[in-house]
Amino acid sequence: MEAWHLAVNLKDVVLDFSILSLLLIIGSALRRYVPFFRRFLIPNNIIAGFIGLILGAQLLGLFDLNSDRLGKYVYHLLALTFITIGLRQSKGRWGKGPINKSFIELTCYIIQAVIGLLIGFVFIYTTKPDLFAGMGFLLPLGFGMGPGIAYTMGQSWEKFGFANGGMVGLTFSVIGFLIAYFVGIIIVNRGISQRKTEIVDGPEDITEDVRMGVIKNGKPQVAGYLTLSQEAIEPLAFQAGLIGSVYFMTYGLLFLITSLMAKAGLSDFVDTIWSFHFIFGLLIAVLVRKIMDVTDRSYLIDRGLMSRLSGLSVDYLIVASIAAINFTLIKTNLVPVLIMSLLAGFATYFIIKFTAYRSFNKYNFERFIGIFGEMTGTINSGLVLIRVTDPNFDSPAAEDLAYGGGIALFMGLPLLIMLNLPMTLFDNTLSGYWITLGMILAYLLILWLVWWAVGLFHFNE
Amino acid sequence: MNPWDLTINLKFVVLDLTFLSLLLILGTILRRYNKFFQKFLIPNNIIAGFIGLILGQQLFKLLPLDPARLGKYVYHLLALTFVAIGLRQEKKKWGRGPLSKAFANLTTIILQGVIGLFVSLVFVYTLKPDLFPGTGLLLPLGFGMGPGLAYTMGESWEQYGMVGGGDVGLTFAALGYLIAYFAGIFIIYRGIKNKETTLIDGLEDLSADVRKGVVKENEPKIAGYLTLSQEAIEPLAFQLAAIGTVYLFTYFVVSGLATLMQNAGLEGFVPTLWSFHFLVALLIALAFRKILDITNKGYLLDKGLMNRCAGVFVDYLVVGAIAAINLAIVWKYIFPILTMSILSAIASYYMLRYLCWRAFDDYHFERFIGLFGEVTGTLNSSLVLIRVTDPNFDTPVAEDMVYGSGIGLFLGFPMLVMLTAPMNFFNNTITGYWITLGILATYLVILLIAWRLIGFLHAKKSI
Numbered sequence: 001m002e003a004w005h006l007a008v009n010l011k012d013v014v015l016d017f018s019i020l021s022l023l024l025i026i027g028s029a030l031r032r033y034v035p036f037f038r039r040f041l042i043p044n045n046i047i048a049g050f051i052g053l054i055l056g057a058q059l060l061g062l063f064d065l066n067s068d069r070l071g072k073y074v075y076h077l078l079a080l081t082f083i084t085i086g087l088r089q090s091k092g093r094w095g096k097g098p099i100n101k102s103f104i105e106l107t108c109y110i111i112q113a114v115i116g117l118l119i120g121f122v123f124i125y126t127t128k129p130d131l132f133a134g135m136g137f138l139l140p141l142g143f144g145m146g147p148g149i150a151y152t153m154g155q156s157w158e159k160f161g162f163a164n165g166g167m168v169g170l171t172f173s174v175i176g177f178l179i180a181y182f183v184g185i186i187i188v189n190r191g192i193s194q195r196k197t198e199i200v201d202g203p204e205d206i207t208e209d210v211r212m213g214v215i216k217n218g219k220p221q222v223a224g225y226l227t228l229s230q231e232a233i234e235p236l237a238f239q240a241g242l243i244g245s246v247y248f249m250t251y252g253l254l255f256l257i258t259s260l261m262a263k264a265g266l267s268d269f270v271d272t273i274w275s276f277h278f279i280f281g282l283l284i285a286v287l288v289r290k291i292m293d294v295t296d297r298s299y300l301i302d303r304g305l306m307s308r309l310s311g312l313s314v315d316y317l318i319v320a321s322i323a324a325i326n327f328t329l330i331k332t333n334l335v336p337v338l339i340m341s342l343l344a345g346f347a348t349y350f351i352i353k354f355t356a357y358r359s360f361n362k363y364n365f366e367r368f369i370g371i372f373g374e375m376t377g378t379i380n381s382g383l384v385l386i387r388v389t390d391p392n393f394d395s396p397a398a399e400d401l402a403y404g405g406g407i408a409l410f411m412g413l414p415l416l417i418m419l420n421l422p423m424t425l426f427d428n429t430l431s432g433y434w435i436t437l438g439m440i441l442a443y444l445l446i447l448w449l450v451w452w453a454v455g456l457f458h459f460n461e
Numbered sequence: 462m463n464p465w466d467l468t469i470n471l472k473f474v475v476l477d478l479t480f481l482s483l484l485l486i487l488g489t490i491l492r493r494y495n496k497f498f499q500k501f502l503i504p505n506n507i508i509a510g511f512i513g514l515i516l517g518q519q520l521f522k523l524l525p526l527d528p529a530r531l532g533k534y535v536y537h538l539l540a541l542t543f544v545a546i547g548l549r550q551e552k553k554k555w556g557r558g559p560l561s562k563a564f565a566n567l568t569t570i571i572l573q574g575v576i577g578l579f580v581s582l583v584f585v586y587t588l589k590p591d592l593f594p595g596t597g598l599l600l601p602l603g604f605g606m607g608p609g610l611a612y613t614m615g616e617s618w619e620q621y622g623m624v625g626g627g628d629v630g631l632t633f634a635a636l637g638y639l640i641a642y643f644a645g646i647f648i649i650y651r652g653i654k655n656k657e658t659t660l661i662d663g664l665e666d667l668s669a670d671v672r673k674g675v676v677k678e679n680e681p682k683i684a685g686y687l688t689l690s691q692e693a694i695e696p697l698a699f700q701l702a703a704i705g706t707v708y709l710f711t712y713f714v715v716s717g718l719a720t721l722m723q724n725a726g727l728e729g730f731v732p733t734l735w736s737f738h739f740l741v742a743l744l745i746a747l748a749f750r751k752i753l754d755i756t757n758k759g760y761l762l763d764k765g766l767m768n769r770c771a772g773v774f775v776d777y778l779v780v781g782a783i784a785a786i787n788l789a790i791v792w793k794y795i796f797p798i799l800t801m802s803i804l805s806a807i808a809s810y811y812m813l814r815y816l817c818w819r820a821f822d823d824y825h826f827e828r829f830i831g832l833f834g835e836v837t838g839t840l841n842s843s844l845v846l847i848r849v850t851d852p853n854f855d856t857p858v859a860e861d862m863v864y865g866s867g868i869g870l871f872l873g874f875p876m877l878v879m880l881t882a883p884m885n886f887f888n889n890t891i892t893g894y895w896i897t898l899g900i901l902a903t904y905l906v907i908l909l910i911a912w913r914l915i916g917f918l919h920a921k922k923s924i
Contacts, residue, residue, distance in 0.1 A: 005470055005472050006470065008468075008470070008474075009467065011463065018705045021701065021703070021709065022706045024699065043692065044693050044694040045698075069471070210692055213689055213693025214761060215687065220687050221686065221687045223684050223765065229670050229671050229673075232671075233488070233776060234772025234775065236773050237485060237506075237773040240482065241485035241489070241776075244478055244481065244485075245482050245486045300675060302684070308695065308696070308766075310695075311691065311698060312697050312698040315698035380692070383692065
């Protein structure tokens, strides 16, 4: 409940969204005209977010984008994105590609968490005894899972003494984005010159349209279909209506659960539940979709329009999350954050390199770079990097990346819960963190055993 | 005063929007399965709005829908709709069809204003001396121009002493909808019986998809095109961002003007300025579109996706507007409101009956019913009624309706200023209202004469 409360002036909310809109337009213009952004294929939302950071309250002070409000938007947009994903029903395809990709991702999350925690310990035992030990746990959230989750979890840990946890989460995800695009493109260019790519010979294969971000030469694709009659309702309004209804049910369910927990004396867990609300949103969405499938009503949901709304939520989420970063608040944690990010970036590179070449047997480089993008940025970063190496998506790398999302989420949920254990179960004690570290490593071991046992992972390249 | 200010818990804003979503889904289900709504082709948003009214604070109190908050959403959604319309670039086609349609639309709406104001004044002098004389001026806004405008204007008149002005405006709009669909469909039935319709002999020509509101049997149409590359930005996000950017400019222009007016001692006009913000928004949107067209960037805006955005705004606007009606206030003035509405509906019927057979050469009945739908409901009501009489849009009637609306807005601007004249120029005095009545009637006559002079309105009925 706390997570939803924020006294605001409605005027500021409307103006905030207008400003985020302006930032997106400026971001689009820069991507279109500045060769630097075209070269690294930086998405408009990230450019927009940084513009917001520069023009906003902290540097130039041109407008007042309040971090608290932006944080709330990020929180809600995260859940809305998950709801659209659940309603849209990505065809879950099992098979070697998606399953391998999911195992690699889980390995990555866990390695990132372990590195984060260990570096945190080093700081605590040496120069920074007051550092929040769980800070490193935000690494897999910020790098691997994206700004929405990183902010939401970090924010919920503030209760346990983590000053500006939400802000730290956002910082991790922004550094992750920078690694995804800048390091990612450098890796791709090196891979191309070393003839590791199977499809492209050079970055010039990317069309102008993709580079500039506007469809000027190619033929625009269809955005979706009108599955309801416009005299009755605008079909896009129906899709939005469904999303809103699922979110309403999400709120209702969480309200019920947390009230019961508070009555049962479990009020410590209430905040954690509210920070997991995006998972509940996803589950309810999947359920609603299932009911509509079974009753033959799912023709009403248009996959294209749902994807549009999903993309819309993500774009605004990313602008808001970058623009929300408050420099003064992260200053005290900056050194550990940077060291953690740097080491985690290296570790991510090597662990994916190690596993990708041992589990896949074709398009290894394309798959490697896609997963590297997703594990430092978001799935969209992964797709962008694959696109550079496979301009027409001829290889299954992009499809596997998208299909694997569901499986990875399923396997990632236990990890997400474990990352919360030091706070919720062990009263934030150092020994609690050590125990959690053991549990995470045990989970990794189990995953690897399963992976090897099903015959998809080989110890030699 | 800045009407954008409202201190609120963000939680309620989010929840309100989910309530409106839920209502829209309920409305969709009812339209899909309820024969009554199918028979009268009531749009889902109107069904949803009435459910909201029933489940909301005033009757069952199941949903905590606060009218003050809903009013603010209506206010913003109105402007956003206009921004989307301005950005999407309507291909304007001049010609007798669209132009005559615009004239017919506007003269009928002015007639509604004249009748509304006259009835108000009669009530003020006789049964209800405490009635705000401007009540009747909200009638043409609610009937002819839709709930967003009626609410915004009515709300801004509250500082001149009109109790619940916003609610009265919404009530007129809701009554107008009921007339558009129920009376509209009845009129079509009678038209079919009297063999006035050109294309259909009965109502069975309308496809089940249109009736039920879902596209189940036919091939779904394309929603729009992706004009930007998805790796860079979600194309729908770009359209919405363009809308948001225009709205940001709108805010700065309007608040800048308001400050200037305050400094010049014109603070009396400031509330009116804020209530006209949708027009400023439209103008800025048109200017943006023009700049994009001239610099060859217009290809970035997709007409289909812009239409989707406009449609979403309208659907949520209508649900919010109907659900926001404060029944207690309406009940207090129910007798004058009903009298005005009924008289205006009848007058609109006869006025259009007279005009349509004299201003058009073909498809008289189809044009008539379309116009009747627009002057009581909205453009969408009009298209629904035309669809019943012209199931595949084979005639140019529907097109003329859409093309004419741009011209209508242009011709209608003086009328909007006139409707606010008693408050802005005459200090809300009774004489001011009489003068306004005279001005409105004069404008009506001038429009009819102009229409006659350009040769589009004939004296004799055509067959």
